[in-house]
Amino acid sequence: MDPCRDCHAGGVAAPAPxxxxxxxxxxxxxxxxxxxxxxxxLTGLRQKVANYPGVTVEQRLGKLQVSRGREVDLIDLPGVYxxxxxxxxxxxxxxxxxxxxxxxxxxxxxxxxxxxxxLGRHLMLAAPILALGIPTLVxxxxxxxxxxxxxxxxxxxLAQRLGxxxxxxxxxxxxxxxxxxxxxxxxxxIPAPMELPVLNNPPAxxxxxxQVSGQAYRAxxxxxxxxxxxxxxxxxxxxxLIFAVVVVAVFQTIFTGxxxxxxxxxxxxxxxxxxxxxxxxxxxxxxxxxxGVWGGVGSVMVFLPQxxxxxxxxxxxxxxxxxxxxxVIADRTMARAGLQGKSFIPLLSAYACAIPAIxxxxxxxxxxxxxxxxxIAPFMTCSARLPVYTLVIAAFIPExxxxxxxxxxxxxxxxxxxxxxFAAAVFTARVLKSSILRxxxxxxxxxxxxYRWPTFRSLGLxxxxxxxxxxxxxxxxxxxxxxxxxxxxxxxTKAGKAPEIAESVAGTIGRTVExxxxxxxxxxxxxxxxxxxxxxxxxxxGTLGTIYGIESESDAVGLQKALQxxxxxxxxxxxLVFFAFAMQCMSTIAVVRRETGGWRWPAIQFAYMSSLxxxxxxxxxxxxxxxxx
Amino acid sequence: xxxxGKNARLRHAATLIDLRRxxxxxxxxxxxxxxxxxxxxxxxxxxxxxxxxxxxxxxxDPRVFEVDGSEVALRRETASRIRLKxxxxxxxxx
Ligand SMILES: Nc1nc2c(ncn2[C@@H]2O[C@H](COP(=O)(O)OP(=O)(O)OP(=O)(O)O)[C@@H](O)[C@H]2O)c(=O)[nH]1
Ligand SMILES: [Mg+2]
Numbered sequence: 249m250d251p252c253r254d255c256h257a258g259g260v261a262a263p264a265p266x267x268x269x270x271x272x273x274x275x276x277x278x279x280x281x282x283x284x285x286x287x288x289x290l291t292g293l294r295q296k297v298a299n300y301p302g303v304t305v306e307q308r309l310g311k312l313q314v315s316r317g318r319e320v321d322l323i324d325l326p327g328v329y330x331x332x333x334x335x336x337x338x339x340x341x342x343x344x345x346x347x348x349x350x351x352x353x354x355x356x357x358x359x360x361x362x363x364x365x366x367l368g369r370h371l372m373l374a375a376p377i378l379a380l381g382i383p384t385l386v387x388x389x390x391x392x393x394x395x396x397x398x399x400x401x402x403x404x405x406l407a408q409r410l411g412x413x414x415x416x417x418x419x420x421x422x423x424x425x426x427x428x429x430x431x432x433x434x435x436x437x438i439p440a441p442m443e444l445p446v447l448n449n450p451p452a453x454x455x456x457x458x459q460v461s462g463q464a465y466r467a468x469x470x471x472x473x474x475x476x477x478x479x480x481x482x483x484x485x486x487x488x489l490i491f492a493v494v495v496v497a498v499f500q501t502i503f504t505g506x507x508x509x510x511x512x513x514x515x516x517x518x519x520x521x522x523x524x525x526x527x528x529x530x531x532x533x534x535x536x537x538x539x540g541v542w543g544g545v546g547s548v549m550v551f552l553p554q555x556x557x558x559x560x561x562x563x564x565x566x567x568x569x570x571x572x573x574x575x576v577i578a579d580r581t582m583a584r585a586g587l588q589g590k591s592f593i594p595l596l597s598a599y600a601c602a603i604p605a606i607x608x609x610x611x612x613x614x615x616x617x618x619x620x621x622x623x624i625a626p627f628m629t630c631s632a633r634l635p636v637y638t639l640v641i642a643a644f645i646p647e648x649x650x651x652x653x654x655x656x657x658x659x660x661x662x663x664x665x666x667x668x669x670f671a672a673a674v675f676t677a678r679v680l681k682s683s684i685l686r687x688x689x690x691x692x693x694x695x696x697x698x699y700r701w702p703t704f705r706s707l708g709l710x711x712x713x714x715x716x717x718x719x720x721x722x723x724x725x726x727x728x729x730x731x732x733x734x735x736x737x738x739x740x741t742k743a744g745k746a747p748e749i750a751e752s753v754a755g756t757i758g759r760t761v762e763x764x765x766x767x768x769x770x771x772x773x774x775x776x777x778x779x780x781x782x783x784x785x786x787x788x789x790g791t792l793g794t795i796y797g798i799e800s801e802s803d804a805v806g807l808q809k810a811l812q813x814x815x816x817x818x819x820x821x822x823x824l825v826f827f828a829f830a831m832q833c834m835s836t837i838a839v840v841r842r843e844t845g846g847w848r849w850p851a852i853q854f855a856y857m858s859s860l861x862x863x864x865x866x867x868x869x870x871x872x873x874x875x876x877x
Numbered sequence: 878x879x880x881x882g883k884n885a886r887l888r889h890a891a892t893l894i895d896l897r898r899x900x901x902x903x904x905x906x907x908x909x910x911x912x913x914x915x916x917x918x919x920x921x922x923x924x925x926x927x928x929x930x931x932x933x934x935x936x937x938d939p940r941v942f943e944v945d946g947s948e949v950a951l952r953r954e955t956a957s958r959i960r961l962k963x964x965x966x967x968x969x970x971x
Contacts, residue, residue, distance in 0.1 A: 329919035334912060366946040369921050450918035451925075454945075467946065474948075482932035482941070576941070576950045577934045589939065589950070691913055691955040695920060696941055696948040 272321045272353045273432060274344060276377060277361035278370050279303075279327025280697050282389040285419040286361055287324035290428070294713060295324050296604075297706065298566035299697050300593065302327065302611035305337040307344050307352055314432045323355060326610075331376045332448060336610035336618070345380065357383040359428065364388035364401060364416060365468050365698075371457035374410065376447050384412045385431040392418040393698075399468030406464040420703070471698045474569075478696075481573050491577060496655060496663065498561050502554055503638075503659040509553035517546035535798075536734050543797025544730025544790035545722050547807055551635035551786070552718055556711050558631055562600055563710045567702035571596065572694060579692055585674040586681025588612075588692040591621040595673065598628035599666075602836045606843055616687040620680045622840055623853050626831050627673035629666045632785040636827050637665055639789055643808040644820040669828050672860070726790045729780050733794050749798055768826065768862070769819025769869040781832045818872035822865040830861035893942065893956035896930035903927055908958035921945030922959065 275283045279301030288295055291310030296303055308324045325344060326337035333339040340349070347354030360377050362370035367388065378384060388394075388401060394416075407414040413431060417424035445456035481487050521542040528534040565571050571593060579589030590612050598605035605625045612618040629637075641661050648657045681687075736754035738746040749755050750772070757779065758772030765775050773795050777788035789807075796810040815823065831837070831854050840850040896902050904926050907914040921944035922928065931948060933940035938953040951959075 329916070332912075332915065334916060369945045369947060372919065448915075450915065451923050454918075454923055478932055478941070482934065484935045488935055572950075576939055579934060579939050579950075579952065580936065583952075588952075689954070691909075692939055692950065692952045693913075693916060693920065693955065694950045696950060 270319060270321060271357065272323065272355045273357045273359060274323045274325055274355035275359045275361060276325055276341065276345065276373075277327060277389075278329055278363070278373055279695070281327065281361045281363045281370065282419045283327065283361045284324050286359070286387065286389065286417075286428075287322060289419055289422055289425065291322055294709060298571070299569040299700050300566065300572045301695050301697065302337065302593070302608070305340070305607050305610040307340055307349065309352070312432065314429060318433070320432050321353075323352065328373070330373065330448070330450075330453075335613045340610075355382065357385070357431070359385050359387055359431070361387045361389050361419075364390050364394045365397065365399060365471075367401070367461055367465050368457055368467065369454070371461055372450065372453040374412075374460075375444050375453045375456055378410070378412060379444050379447060383431075385428065386410060386412055386414045387428065388414065388416045389419050391416045391424055392421055394468050397468030397471065398466075400466040402464040406461065409460045409462070409464065474698045477699050478573070481570065482576070487573075487577060491574065496659075498558075499663045499666070500655055500659040502557050502561075502634075503662060504656065506554040506557050510550050513552060514550045517542065517549060521546060532738070536731065539797035540730045540734030540794050541727065544733070544794040545727050547793030548635060548722055548726050548786055548790045551638060551789075552715065554638060555631050555634055555718060556715060558634065559600065559711060559714045560707060562597075563707045564702050565596075567700065567706055569697045569699040572696050575694060576696075581674065585677040586689075587617055587620060587677050588614075588690060590692060590694060591617060591677075594621055594625060595628055598625045598630060601630050601632070602626045602628065602833065603839050606836070606839050609843070614687060614690040616681075616685040617690060619844060619849060620677050620685045622843060623680060623849065624673040624676045626833065626836055626853070626857065627669045627676065627829070629669045629828070630785075630833075632833070633665075633827055635786045635789045637662055637824060639807065639811065640815075640820050640824055643811045644815075644817060665824060665828055668825070672829060676856075721784065721786075725784050726787055729783055729787050730790050730794050733776070733780065733791055734798070737795065737798055749795065754795075767869070768822045768865045769816055769873075770823065771814060771819075773814060774819070774823065778826075778832075783834060785827060785832050816873070817876060818869040821872045822869035825868045826861045826865040828861075829857055829864055831857040891961045893928065893930070893951070893959045893961065894940075894953055895961070896928070898930050898932060901927055901929045902961035905960040905962040908960060909955070913955070917955075917959070920949050921947055922949075925962075928961075 275287055277283045280299070280303075284295040284297045284304050287293065287308070287310060288297065291312050293308075293310045295308055295310075304324060304326045306326070310322045310324065312320045312322050314320050323344060325341040328338045328341045331342055331345070333342045343349040344352050345355065345358075358377060358380070360374060362373070374386060386407075388403070394401070401416055403414045403416050413427065415424055415427035415431075417428070445452040447453070481490060521538055524542065525534065525538045528537070565574070574596070575589045575592040578592045582589050582592050591609070594605040594608040594612075597608055602625045605628070606622050609618045609621045609625070612621060641658050645658050645661050649655070650657050650660050733754055736757075737749050737752045739753050740747065742751075746752070747755075750759065754776055755772065758776040761775040761779065762770075762772040765778065770778070773792065776795065777791045780791045781788035792811065793807055796807060799810075811820075837850045837854060840853060841847055844850070891902065893902070904922055904924050906924055907917065907922075909917070922942075923945065926945060929943040931941040931943050939950045940953070940956060941948050941950045942956070
């Protein structure tokens with residue numbers, strides 16, 4: 249395979265600068281070794297970084313200017329333990345390295361990122377990578393951690409033994425990156441290792457790693473804080489208790505902590521809307537701006553602080569390393585549903601959005617488990633449901649203390665809805681895994697990362713990125729729907745005047761679906777919202793904002809008040825249940841199609857979720873009405 | 878003949894689930910499909926290597942094991958198919 253292996257015994261081959269053209273360099277390494285952190289450092293991009301194995305599941309290309317007129321294409325790859333792929337994400341890395349990935353050129357050089365605090369085991373991957381015969385730079389990452397815990401590496405000695413250049417670096421701090429720049433700038437050399445072990449034989453690779461690192465490496469002390477924290481978080485009683493307290497606290501904070509900020513945004517939106525209305529000369533355009541855009545987009549904007557708060561919590565969970573422990577604690581529940589603890593991580597990320605969660609299922613080795621997890625992911629309460637839940641809960645549930653001043657009724661109702669979604673997911677997984685997706689139980693094997701402090705920088709960047717995503721959606725989907733809806737609510741004109749909204753095109757559409765949704769306790773206005781929310785769930789809030797904006801003579805009527813007049817309590821509960829179960833998200837359907845390779849699964853999923861939503865909303869409406877009468 | 882000999886050996890050999898928290902054992906071999914065994918070896922569960930049982934989820938399943946400088950969580954059903962060589966030995970405080 250590699251002609252150089254036999255002829256060069258030891259020593260580093262002379263640097264051979266490649267011709268001046270665009271080069272592709274891949275970043276390879278075991279999971280959680282800091283590849284994406286390094287990629288972000290070098291390219292200035294914002295690949296997702298988090299403290300658990302299996303974060304990156306796709307290849308990602310980034311450009312990097314190494315010197316004047318010389319650019320390199322850098323590829324960030326999913327982590328691998330060897331070149332034997334067992335799951336979809338590992339297959340991606342293998343395909344890219346072998347040049348089998350469509351649209352991605354075969355890399356001409358490799359940056360191998362290893363965790364310097366666990367070098368013995370991580371060096372095992374160096375054997376198959378060096379055997380590829382591609383110029384390779386070995387980056388020993390986490391130098392800061394290594395130093396703190398008293399480990400030592402003689403990089404020159406190691407480079408000599410490996411036959412490849414070695415750099416000790418810290419990707420988070422940006423220290424020790426000069427050799428990487430040099431390497432990218434052309435100091436490329438075909439590796440000439442002394443002798444490589446039989447590949448695909450872990451014991452042999454491990455023995456080779458010990459021999460190579462030999463005198464050059466002194467392993468650091470075990471991470472003391474990780475042990476201390478695990479004594480608490482994995483304590484048989486305290487562990488689950490802390491888990492529960494944290495969850496409840498999160499909901500209470502999202503509900504009450506975000507209120508002042510939300511009020512602030514609301515005041516700004518309402519104030520500027522009023523100002524526009526008074527300043528601009530009266531015209532249809534002004535009405536479109538005030539009622540359609542301000543009423544529609546503005547009413548969704550109010551929820552930005554709440555969503556950012558949610559992402560702050562998710563960020564702390566992911567960056568600290570607690571997520572992997574939560575997966576261990578949750579494994580039993582997952583086992584009962586026929587899934588494994590690894591499915592728990594995609595499901596948790598579905599609390600943000602189902603789309604990254606569906607991508608994250610690539611780390612699940614068993615195909616059936618993977619499909620099952622994809623099918624249940626949209627049941628998890630994504631952040632797009634948050635505005636809908638908040639609006640309806642705030643309009644219909646009075647705020648009272650439930651457990652002293654700590655937990656209120658509204659936060660409890662919200663928590664209940666999250667649990668409802670989770671229960672539906674577990675139930676569905678169970679049904680799937682005992683019928684069409686029945687299969688052998690696959691082992692749960694997961695590496696526990698060391699705990700790390702989440703940095704302000706990484707949390708701040710997460711919030712910034714989420715804020716941008718939210719604003720982009722508000723500025724595209726939600727804005728577009730608001731404008732189309734406003735226009736449809738103003739045609740056909742009668743004698744040059746806009747019709748009553750019920751008589752307009754939008755109203756007619758709403759009244760056409762009304763018979764279908766009446767049993768759930770919804771009227772035609774909610775019907776319009778259900779239709780527009782097919783684009784994205786939170787659009788219904790904007791839609792109601794637009795409709796009520798057109799309807800109300802004065803703007804004094806808030807969204808909540810208008811909703812109270814329009815929905816019975818039964819209808820309100822039914823609406824919450826409907827949103828908990830229905831699959832109202834085009835992008836999710838598209839991603840499921842891509843990841844499962846056809847329309848079959850997304851069609852089944854859509855039909856199942858819609859029927860479940862309809863039946864359960866119907867039952868909820870009936871139950872509440874019977875209970876109140 | 879051969880079969881019964883192997884069975885007898887299986888019955889007596891201790892497995893990872895026999896280790897209590899803090900105890901160590903030396904790995905012998907896997908009673909698992911080859912690809913699972915390979916993955917476990919890549920994660921540090923190498924025959925002849927030392928494993929130490931760590932903390933677990935409530936109820937003892939799954940449990941975290943310390944091997945070769947890292948910590949790996951395994952379900953009971955997997956741990957019960959990883960055989961240990963020598964008698965287990967308790968470790969001192971760390
Ligand atoms: N202390 C320290 N932590 C680091 C360093 N580099 C990365 N990390 C942390 O290590 C964790 C994993 O980083 P990632 O960049 O997501 O790792 P990855 O190799 O891309 O992981 P996968 O995509 O899952 O394969 C994160 O919590 C990082 O903040 C470093 O140099 N020092
Ligand atoms: Mg990554």
